[in-house]
Amino acid sequence: MTQRGRIKIAAGAGVVWAVMLLWVAARFVTLPVFTLMPTIMTAFMAPGLVLAMMVARVVLRRYGDAAMLEGGALQGPAALDQRVLQNTVEQLLIALCIWPAAAIMLGDAGPGAIMVLGLGFALMRLVYWVGYHCSTPLRVFGFAGSFAPTVLVALWALLRLGTGVAG
Numbered sequence: 001m002t003q004r005g006r007i008k009i010a011a012g013a014g015v016v017w018a019v020m021l022l023w024v025a026a027r028f029v030t031l032p033v034f035t036l037m038p039t040i041m042t043a044f045m046a047p048g049l050v051l052a053m054m055v056a057r058v059v060l061r062r063y064g065d066a067a068m069l070e071g072g073a074l075q076g077p078a079a080l081d082q083r084v085l086q087n088t089v090e091q092l093l094i095a096l097c098i099w100p101a102a103a104i105m106l107g108d109a110g111p112g113a114i115m116v117l118g119l120g121f122a123l124m125r126l127v128y129w130v131g132y133h134c135s136t137p138l139r140v141f142g143f144a145g146s147f148a149p150t151v152l153v154a155l156w157a158l159l160r161l162g163t164g165v166a167g
Contacts, residue, residue: 014144
């Protein structure tokens with residue numbers, strides 16, 4: 001199989017992961033609606049911890065090279081970690097814009113859905129990070145597995161808003 005074929009499979013697997021993640025959240029994770037605000041706040045804890053690990057790793061890599069420590073351009077693995085960090089910040093910003101609204105729009109399913117999204121996001125960002133260093137298909141899977149759930153929960157919430165059906 002070609003590299004392009006493996007990448008397509010990895011991207012598709014990431015979308016399948018997203019669908020399964022939201023299906024599990026909708027069917028099996030029920031939190032009381034009165035926990036909505038604390039849940040919105042804590043749903044970002046795991047992604048925040050992964051983000052902190054990435055920042056720490058970039059800082060530690062800087063300490064290993066005098067030029068990078070003085071503010072020079074990141075090189076080698078440090079540059080890869082910086083790209084992972086930047087993409088994670090971008091995706092987390094999108095999630096911060098979508099998940100809280102989706103949690104409210106999804107009614108009873110909302111609190112459980114975003115809690116599961118937070119855990120799934122953290123896991124897939126770690127997969128993305130490892131993949132960036134050792135396997136392009138793994139990187140693609142991690143990217144799709146963290147991005148697609150955010151897109152799908154937005155679509156689910158909009159469907160619920162437009163039709164009144166929980167989906």
